[in-house]
Amino acid sequence: MSLLCYENLSISFGVGRREKFAVNQLDLDIGVGERLALVGESGSGKTLTALAPLRLEPEGAKVSGKILWKKSDVNDGQGEVDLLSMSIEDIREIRGREIAMIFQEPMTALNPLFTIGNQIIEAVQIYQPLISKADAIDAAIDLLKKTGIPEPERRFHSYPHQLSGGQRQRAMIAMALACKPRLLIADEPTTALDVSLRMQILDLLKELQQESKEHGGMSILLITHDLNLVKHFAQRVAVLNQGNLIEVGATKQVFEHPVDPYTRALVNSEPVRNLAPVMPLAPVLLKTEELSVAYPSSETVGWFKRASPHKVLKKVSFGLKQGQTIGVIGESGSGKTTLGMAVLGLLGDSAAQVSGNVDVLGKHWQLLKPVERRAMRSSLQVIFQDPFGSLSPRMSVLQIIAEGLDVHHPNLSPAERESRVVDMLKEVGLDRSALHRYPHEFSGGQRQRIAIARALILRPQILVLDEPTSALDVSIQKQVLALLSELQKKYNLAYLMISHDLAVIRAMSHEVMVLKEGRVVEFGDTETMIKSPRQVYTKELFAAAELT
Structure with a gap:
């Protein structure tokens, strides 16, 4: 029995020749008490499809077709109503009461x-x-x-x-x-969460759905690009590609026997491990000894005494060799990002209390003078999680990538500067046509390639990768990781990779460091640790990601 039914739903923007369909003649139903997952890459129309029943589509969108909703009281003989033909005032009576939404x-x-x-x-x-x-x-x-x-x-x-x-x-x-509500729409509800928290949230939704069975059973529409979660949660899967529904079926059937080539590409988009071994005598490029970070507490003990500082990182020691990748994993609050910021020397102007040693290329990072540290930054670069947020919207690609050259190589002529940028764009799979365009004109994967080019233009030896692919679709993620792997082999780069995606860590890391509450609880070879984790905490992390 269908609770919600899309009939020939189309959503478009623009007029005439410029009209583009974000959702094109969609036919799909959600059963009473069913868990349906809607998957596809960015721009496939997932979120617009989810927003349409609540009439929350963006301004300027043209919506046609029908969205039939089964009324809770069918004694009046009507049974179903078309949500698209209802007034906004009547839709407001349905929002929250009958159809609720969890935003990303x-x-x-x-x-x-x-x-x-x-x-x-x-x-x-x-x-x-x-x-x-x-x-x-x-x-x-x-x-x-x-x-x-x-x-x-x-x-x-x-x-x-x-x-x-x-x-x-x-x-x-x-x-x-x-x-x-009778229908819960969850739009990427776990994207920003660690893997164990993701599973907890979805298990919670399952439990709450079971409790609602006395009221007929709550239906759930899950929007996500995390296929592992779909396998764990959904009963049926619908696949969207550029606004078109290309495949619908039981979850097991779609994952084990996908029919459409696009679906097969999505299912097979798991990151591939393709690492070059670390040379036996490779030098250590980055080293920490008992690195600790604490922040002053705002709480007081008694009348005047301030509480002890909050320790975020506690005596972390490791050595990163040339050509090596160390993956850093742990739940939210474990200290992963703080470790990255401390290594980069970006905590100096904050209230953070940093102790211990950080050596970069054999030099004590904290003891360097500002001028010396600035010169060293060309050897130590970072790629952030959100490429759109880390790229200035007011600068062209040429200006963004060349910014480091302007600081560290100010004597380059404009022609030499542009030539280096074009060469770097080719390295990351882009061409000269990107030079004078702006970040908003590129896809998420292309923006991350621009961010990689900006980091590599100075020929660094060490890269800190802070969740470099978490904002990307699985197929684009696979491409970016393959690029990072190729660049590491070509230039013998050392990566410190921070991520909560354990599939990414497995594909990219020679060794894994597991952080819990600021402490290293386990450290060792990636494959060995995945096969035989020693600590209970590590076992729980890997089990949540289904890596063991």
């Missing part, structure tokens, strides 16, 4: 000026307008408890910025479930 980034979806508790109370009162304030508070705390947030009575009074990423996402789920 909870920090932007939650109001930073109100506590989590007040925001959940608001949702509870929409569903039960006559409920008393005291009962609404109890209901909100109960929802926080159901979604697995520790100390729900205390977290009820917390603001969004005071919660971790996983806790914020759980709070979003609590808000969405407050009205006991």
Whole structure:
């Protein structure tokens, strides 16, 4: 029995010859109590398809076709309504009450000026307008408890910025479930979360769906590009490509026997391990000895005494050799990004208290004078998680990539400068036509290639890769990782790769460092550790990613 049915749905932008269809004649249904996953690359139309039933499509979008919704009360003889023909006022009665949505980034979806508790109370009162304030508070705390947030009575009074990423996402789920919806749309609900938290969130949704069976069973539409999660969660899969629905079927059938070539390419997009061995006498390019980072606490003990500093990193020691990749893994708050920032020397202007040693190319990083450290930065570069956020929207590709040359090689002529940039673009799979274009004119994978070119233009020996592919689709991710692997072999680069994607770590790393609460709990050869992890924490991480 269908709960929601798309009939010939089309969503387009522009007019005349410039009209482009983001969703093209889509026919798809979601059954009562079903878990359906909608997958595809960026630009395939997934999110627009999810937003259409709630009439939240962007301004300027032209929507045609039908979206039939099975009414909860069918005694009036109508049975179904077309959501596209309803007024916005009538749609508002359905939003939240019958169809709820969990957005990709909870920090932007939650109001930073109100506590989590007040925001959940608001949702509870929409569903039960006559409920008393005291009962609404109890209901909100109960929802926080159901979604697995520790100390729900205390977290009820917390603001969004005071919660971790996983806790914020759980709070979003609590808000969405407050009205006991019949359909829950989850748009990339786990993208920003660590692998173990991803599985926890999806297991939680399964549990809550089971609890709703007494009300007919809640249906879930999951939008994601993480195929491992789809296998773990969905009963059926629908595959979109450039707005067209190309394949629908039971999850096991689609993954084991995909029919369409595009689906086969998606299913086979797992990163491939293709590493060159580290030379036996390779020099150590980056070394840390008992590196620790702490931040002053804002809490006080007694009347005047400030609490002890919060230790984020605790005596981390490792050596990174030429041509080697060390992968750094761990859950949110384990200290992964802090380690990367400390190695790069980017914590000096903050309130962080850094102790221990960081040696870069045999020189003590902390003891270098500012002028010396600036000169050394050409040997130590970084590639960030979000290529769009790390590239200036007001600079052309030529200006972005050549910026480092302007600092470290100011004597180059304009022609020499441009020639080096063109050569670097070719290295990363782009051509001269990209020179005078701007970041917004490129896809996510192309932007990350530009970020790689910017880092490599100075011929560094060490690269810190901070979640370099987490914002990319699986097929684009595979291409970028292959490029990084080729460049490492060609230039004998050393990579410190920070990631919560263990498939990426497995494909790219010679050794793995496992961080928990700022400490190294396990360190060793990647394949050996995956086959025989010693620590319980490591086993849990790998089990969540299904690597063992």
